[in-house]
Amino acid sequence: MLPPPAPSDPLWALVVAVIYFGTFIAIGFIAKRVLDKTMRQSGETLEEIQAQAGPNRGKRTLFLLGVWRSEE
16 A cells, blocks of 8 residues: 655645545435435325424424525
């Protein structure tokens, strides 16, 4: 195995960034695929799952990924 280049090398910074961010992207992609498969097998939709909370489930305002949104 080759020794790592000096930390000031721009290519080394790119390698570190790809490993760091790529891991989060891969985990998110795999989780989404597993959740989609599970939802497809059960035949449930997101609206049906949210409806299980009943009429007492109030509207909420959420801050998600830098955007405010309202649930209905």
